[in-house]
Amino acid sequence: MLELSDVHAYYGRSHVIQGISLRVGRGEGVGLVGHNGVGKTTTLKSVMGMGPRTRGHIVFEDRDLRGPAHARARRGLGFVPDGEAVFPEMTVEENIRAGALLKPRADHRRCLDTAYELFPVLGERRNQLGGTLSGGQQKMLSLARGLALEPRLIMVDEPSEGLMPINVELIAAALRRAVEQGVGVLVVDASFQLLKTVCSRMYVMKQGRITGEHELDEFATADRLVETYLKGEG
Amino acid sequence: MEHIVVAALNGLVVGASLALVAAGLALLFGVLGILNFAQGDFFMLGAYTVYFTVAAGLGFWLGVVAAALVVGVAGGLFLMAMLWPLRDRATALVLLATLGLSLIMEQLATNRFGADAKTVAPPIAARIPIGGTQYPVYDLLVVVAAALILTGGYVFLKYVKYGVWLRAVAQNQRMASLLGVPVTRVYALAFIVSLGLAAVAGSLLAPLFSVYPTVGLDVNLDAFIVVIAGGLGNFRGAAVLALVLGVVKQLGAMVVPGQAVDLVVFALVIVLLIVRSQRQSVLVRL
Numbered sequence: 001m002l003e004l005s006d007v008h009a010y011y012g013r014s015h016v017i018q019g020i021s022l023r024v025g026r027g028e029g030v031g032l033v034g035h036n037g038v039g040k041t042t043t044l045k046s047v048m049g050m051g052p053r054t055r056g057h058i059v060f061e062d063r064d065l066r067g068p069a070h071a072r073a074r075r076g077l078g079f080v081p082d083g084e085a086v087f088p089e090m091t092v093e094e095n096i097r098a099g100a101l102l103k104p105r106a107d108h109r110r111c112l113d114t115a116y117e118l119f120p121v122l123g124e125r126r127n128q129l130g131g132t133l134s135g136g137q138q139k140m141l142s143l144a145r146g147l148a149l150e151p152r153l154i155m156v157d158e159p160s161e162g163l164m165p166i167n168v169e170l171i172a173a174a175l176r177r178a179v180e181q182g183v184g185v186l187v188v189d190a191s192f193q194l195l196k197t198v199c200s201r202m203y204v205m206k207q208g209r210i211t212g213e214h215e216l217d218e219f220a221t222a223d224r225l226v227e228t229y230l231k232g233e234g
Numbered sequence: 235m236e237h238i239v240v241a242a243l244n245g246l247v248v249g250a251s252l253a254l255v256a257a258g259l260a261l262l263f264g265v266l267g268i269l270n271f272a273q274g275d276f277f278m279l280g281a282y283t284v285y286f287t288v289a290a291g292l293g294f295w296l297g298v299v300a301a302a303l304v305v306g307v308a309g310g311l312f313l314m315a316m317l318w319p320l321r322d323r324a325t326a327l328v329l330l331a332t333l334g335l336s337l338i339m340e341q342l343a344t345n346r347f348g349a350d351a352k353t354v355a356p357p358i359a360a361r362i363p364i365g366g367t368q369y370p371v372y373d374l375l376v377v378v379a380a381a382l383i384l385t386g387g388y389v390f391l392k393y394v395k396y397g398v399w400l401r402a403v404a405q406n407q408r409m410a411s412l413l414g415v416p417v418t419r420v421y422a423l424a425f426i427v428s429l430g431l432a433a434v435a436g437s438l439l440a441p442l443f444s445v446y447p448t449v450g451l452d453v454n455l456d457a458f459i460v461v462i463a464g465g466l467g468n469f470r471g472a473a474v475l476a477l478v479l480g481v482v483k484q485l486g487a488m489v490v491p492g493q494a495v496d497l498v499v500f501a502l503v504i505v506l507l508i509v510r511s512q513r514q515s516v517l518v519r520l
Contacts, residue, residue: 048412073414081412087405090398098402099413101395142409149413 001026001184002047002077002153007056009039009046016042016052018208024153027182029175031195031202031216033225039208040188041082044155047186048072048079061152074102078151082158082188085142088131092122092141095130099145115144118174136167143171153184160191172197192222204228236365241484243364247373247442249480250380251435253473255453256460257384258431260472263461264404265424268317268328272336273457274450276429279305279339280436281445282347285354294357294441301437306430314425336454343447351444376438383434384473387427391469396423459499463506 002024009017017039024030032040046054050069058065065072073079087095093112100111116123119140125133130141139159146154156175160168172194179185179198187198195202196216204212212228219225259273283305284297316335320327356372363369390397396419402410403420411417436450443449460476479499486495 050408050411068417069408069411070414070416073412079412081409084406085409087402087409089405090401094398094401098398098410098415101398102414145413 001028001061002186003057003059004043004047005057005059007043007046007054007058009042009052009054011042011052016208017046017054019056020205020208020210022203022210022213024184024186026152026184027179028201029179029185029187029199031199032186032188032205033190033195033202034205038205040205041157043205044079044081044157044186044188047155048077073151076152078146078149078154080142080146080154080156080159082161086130086133086138088129090130091127092130092133093126095141096122096145096148099149102149111148114148114150115141118144118147118177119170136163139163139171140167143174147174147178147183151183153186154178155186155188157188158190159187160189160194165193168194192219192225195225236367237488238485239364240367240369241488242481243369243373245481245484246377246477247480248484249477250377251439251442252453252456252460252480253384253476254380254431254435254438255457256472256476257387257469258428259457259461260469261400261431262424262428264469265400266317266321266421267325268332269458270313270428271329271332271454272313272339273428273432274452274454275336275339275343276305276309276432276450277436277439277453278343278445278447278450279309280433281354281440281443281449282343282436283433284437284440285352285445288354294354298434298437301433302430305433305436306426309429309433310426311422313429314422340447340451347447349447351446353444354440356441372441376442379438380435383431387431388470396420400424459503463503 004023005021006019007017007021008015008019020039020043022030022032032043034040042052045051047058047065048069049065049067049072060072060075060077063075065075065077069079087098090098096112096115097108100108103111116126121137122141122144125137130138133141143156143159146156159171159175163171168191172191175185175187175194175198185198187194189195196219199216202214202216203210204214214228219228255273255277259270262268262270262273280301283301284294287297287300288294313335317328317331320331356370358370358372358375360371361368362371362374391401392398399410399415399420400423402413402415403417407417410420432450435453456479457476460479461472463475463479483495483499486498490498
């Protein structure tokens with residue numbers, strides 16, 4: 001479904017991603033873990049065509065992925081970035097509608113219903129401005145909107161960061177459900193609970209390279225997982 | 235009392251047209267962060283459009299429609315093409331570019347149409363009595379037309395697909411793009427609607443002002459005041475403040491000299507700027 005082959009990314013002269021290769025299949029949850037600053041978010045941005053200059057092959061559903069972010073999104077690729085992912089002066093419902101309007105009119109109601117079903121708190125706060133929601137609710141809103149658009153693959157950056165465990169559970173459950181419905185999920189996160197719930201495989205990154213690929217079943221505890229990605233070894 | 239009513243009505247007329255220009259200016263600033271110094275010159279082009287359609291015997295209202303379409307679409311796309319290469323450059327470059335465009339447009343208009351003031355007869359000559367004053371019906375029609383256009387703009391931004399996207403792009407361009415919103419098309423729409431509003435204002439106001447190459451200058455200055463005071467990018471705030479400014483200036487001119495009124499208005503803007511600098515956000519808000 002999504003395949004990266006020998007992808008490099010540069011910010012100016014800085015060679016941030018140094019030839020990574022990874023793949024995410026249909027209905028597969030895949031994690032990308034590593035220290036801060038190793039290039040995880042840059043990898044997602046490179047796939048989405050936003051920011052860094054890239055080299056290498058990025059193929060989505062057997063076709064090269066090219067063009068600006070909105071063109072890639074229209075091919076069925078979703079991306080929920082970490083932070084500043086809502087429209088602050090629009091209500092919760094308008095935030096979701098801004099995405100739903102990309103779909104045929106007959107699907108608009110279903111998008112809203114899907115989002116409210118995933119996170120009922122959003123339905124309760126449908127008339128509240130997005131910018132006035134708590135950090136956790138903003139993450140739910142951006143994820144709900146991303147999933148309601150029914151992408152074939154969604155990339156999510158740090159969905160559990162700064163959230164209470166109960167909210168992490170909700171977000172993990174929403175992503176698990178997407179996987180079960182056949183959506184490919186590529187998630188950058190450090191939460192063992194979330195990775196265990198959503199992913200069957202994960203890649204470990206270190207200094208712009210992928211240094212290991214693991215089945216999540218290999219890790220019985222969070223400590224073992226942390227030990228692996230802190231070492232950044234395969 | 236009668237004078238006050240007439241002055242207030244005059245203020246509403248001026249304010250309504252100013253609201254159209256200011257709303258366009260606010261929209262462009264909210265979406266793209268562009269303060270367009272040439273906005274008043276598209277007002278001027280709208281006024282000339284109606285002058286020439288009337289002179290050609292094609293009728294006043296066709297002139298208004300032509301101003302909205304021709305100046306809005308052609309002018310909007312031209313301005314976008316001119317400013318697109320500067321979108322990630324220093325703000326000062328964009329300001330200088332629009333200032334330069336304004337000067338060029340005024341000079342071209344002077345060369346092409348002459349510096350003399352031209353008059354356009356109102357399409358409706360009827361008057362209604364207000365006390366002992368016969369007040370022109372057309373002036374009131376301008377207020378109604380502006381109110382309808384601005385209400386339409388509000389509905390557009392609130393409920394229509396591209397209106398919702400305009401606000402989304404203004405508030406978080408990166409996220410809008412990530413969702414799949416066609417950002418470049420939304421930018422083009424912002425230019426077209428913004429300049430279309432200025433051109434409609436110019437065409438509607440042509441019978442009330444004379445038409446001359448720098449007719450947009452004064453309107454532009456007031457529009458800037460309104461946009462800044464209303465909250466940059468605030469569509470409704472700009473529209474309401476335009477009406478207030480129009481009425482205050484007309485009523486104020488009855489008790490103090492015209493330039494003193496301007497002085498007070500400028501002082502208020504400076505105070506508002508100081509206050510807003512603490513909590514300014516740039517969005518297209520309703």
